[in-house]
Amino acid sequence: MNSRGSWGSKVGFILAASGSAVGLGNIWRFPYTAGKNGGALFVLIYLIAVVIIAFPVLLAEVSLGRHTGKNPVGAFKAIAPKGMWKLIGYLGVITGIMILSYYAVVAGWTVGYLFKSITGKFQNITNQIAESNFSEFISSSFLQVILLAVFLFLTVYIVSKGIASGIEKFSKILMPLLLAILFLLLIRSLTLEGAMKGLEFYLKPDFSKLSPKVILDAMGQAFFSLSLGMGTMITYGSYVSKSEDLPSSSAWIAFFDTFIAIIAGFIIFPAIFSQGMNPAGGPGLVFNILPVIFSKIPGGIMFGSLFFALLSIAALTSTISLLEVPVAFLIDEKRWSRKKSVIVVGLITFIFGVPSALSTGGVKFFSKLPIVGKSFFDLWDFLWGNLSLSIGAFFIAIFVGYVWKASKALIEISHGTEKFRFASFWMISIKFISPVIILLIFLSFIL
Ligand code: PHE
Numbered sequence: 001m002n003s004r005g006s007w008g009s010k011v012g013f014i015l016a017a018s019g020s021a022v023g024l025g026n027i028w029r030f031p032y033t034a035g036k037n038g039g040a041l042f043v044l045i046y047l048i049a050v051v052i053i054a055f056p057v058l059l060a061e062v063s064l065g066r067h068t069g070k071n072p073v074g075a076f077k078a079i080a081p082k083g084m085w086k087l088i089g090y091l092g093v094i095t096g097i098m099i100l101s102y103y104a105v106v107a108g109w110t111v112g113y114l115f116k117s118i119t120g121k122f123q124n125i126t127n128q129i130a131e132s133n134f135s136e137f138i139s140s141s142f143l144q145v146i147l148l149a150v151f152l153f154l155t156v157y158i159v160s161k162g163i164a165s166g167i168e169k170f171s172k173i174l175m176p177l178l179l180a181i182l183f184l185l186l187i188r189s190l191t192l193e194g195a196m197k198g199l200e201f202y203l204k205p206d207f208s209k210l211s212p213k214v215i216l217d218a219m220g221q222a223f224f225s226l227s228l229g230m231g232t233m234i235t236y237g238s239y240v241s242k243s244e245d246l247p248s249s250s251a252w253i254a255f256f257d258t259f260i261a262i263i264a265g266f267i268i269f270p271a272i273f274s275q276g277m278n279p280a281g282g283p284g285l286v287f288n289i290l291p292v293i294f295s296k297i298p299g300g301i302m303f304g305s306l307f308f309a310l311l312s313i314a315a316l317t318s319t320i321s322l323l324e325v326p327v328a329f330l331i332d333e334k335r336w337s338r339k340k341s342v343i344v345v346g347l348i349t350f351i352f353g354v355p356s357a358l359s360t361g362g363v364k365f366f367s368k369l370p371i372v373g374k375s376f377f378d379l380w381d382f383l384w385g386n387l388s389l390s391i392g393a394f395f396i397a398i399f400v401g402y403v404w405k406a407s408k409a410l411i412e413i414s415h416g417t418e419k420f421r422f423a424s425f426w427m428i429s430i431k432f433i434s435p436v437i438i439l440l441i442f443l444s445f446i447l
Pocket of ligand 1: 230
């Protein structure tokens with residue numbers, strides 16, 4: 001047990017799990033996915049999905065992890081030694097590698113933007129200049145691959161040092177600082193001329209836009225943002241002590257994560273509309289608008305640099321958790337050393353990351369794949385960041401609800417908590433609401 005490690009302190013789990021949850025998913029992916037899906041309606045569905053599906057799945061994952069003390073593959077095997085269930089664990093291990101492969105590309109952008117900000121590239125910038133800067137930046141093949149390599153190397157280095165010392169240290173003090181800068185940006189953005197139109201887009205749902213695709217995207221985003229559906233929270237749960245209050249920790253994590261995403265939207269959309277930019281602009285949305293906001297803030301160079309530094313660190317605590325899943329699998333199931341596991345997985349991830357790094361303009365083929373018509377990056381984000389997580393969450397709900405059994409899971413959940421007030425809500429969600437809704441959304445695409 002000791003060789004796997006465990007959290008050094010009681011709050012260690014909350015800090016590290018929110019470190020995993022809070023990342024580019026909140027500040028980069030949430031706003032652009034909301035923008036692509038018409039704004040307010042997406043936000044509304046997202047919030048509903050967090051409460052009725054994602055939070056219950058989070059609790060299911062963490063309790064499964066704590067109960068078995070295992071990585072995702074080991075956790076399924078521990079409860080259902082025979083049968084196919086462990087395949088869900090394997091899917092999680094692969095999904096971790098695949099998400100990490102393109103997530104690290106975007107994390108590389110934050111590092112690139114840190115340097116741009118420090119060197120004053122964002123001074124007196126207009127939105128046209130910001131947009132052309134960004135597209136020039138992401139289409140530089142060499143730079144993109146280097147930044148990917150740098151970020152992966154950092155992740156590999158920290159994960160190789162182990163759980164408590166590696167992960168906890170980083171997630172402790174920096175989140176509040178990130179939040180403080182977000183509030184600064186929020187004030188600036190809301191006071192820009194024309195900000196109202198952005199607020200309307202963000203807050204006034206247009207129900208005629210309702211479609212299965214909006215629901216799928218919102219649900220997928222909820223899983224992505226809370227690091228669910230691939231066993232990250234099973235793995236992190238396996239390092240949690242029996243005395244930890246799982247319902248309240250999980251509720252805090254879900255709340256904190258959602259809060260930051262919502263704030264990010266309040267920053268991005270008023271600014272986007274005030275500058276007459278397109279809210280459906282895709283993955284570059286945040287990187288196109290933030291420099292413009294910073295250029296309109298006194299001390300923008302300093303705040304901009306600090307912001308991108310903190311965002312890189314927030315991304316790092318997420319990439320650490322992505323890498324930890326395949327690594328914990330190799331350590332537990334294959335008896336590899338942590339060091340060997342980390343290096344091998346790091347290299348595989350890099351190989352898969354290169355096409356993503358080259359698909360934002362660098363290499364034509366990857367930027368617009370034949371047949372699918374989108375970039376390798378967009379395809380990967382959809383396949384792994386959305387579909388695979390939703391499939392994983394579906395099977396985790398079924399597994400915990402019916403194979404392990406919700407009543408037994410409840411016993412595990414209740415260790416360390418005085419009274420779990422939402423026990424029956426949780427049970428209904430995990431057995432019925434979550435699996436049925438996920439299944440219906442999938443069916444609506446197939447039929
Ligand atoms: N939740 C992280 C974020 O929002 C990304 C992530 C997804 C991490 C899945 C682990 C597992 O940035």
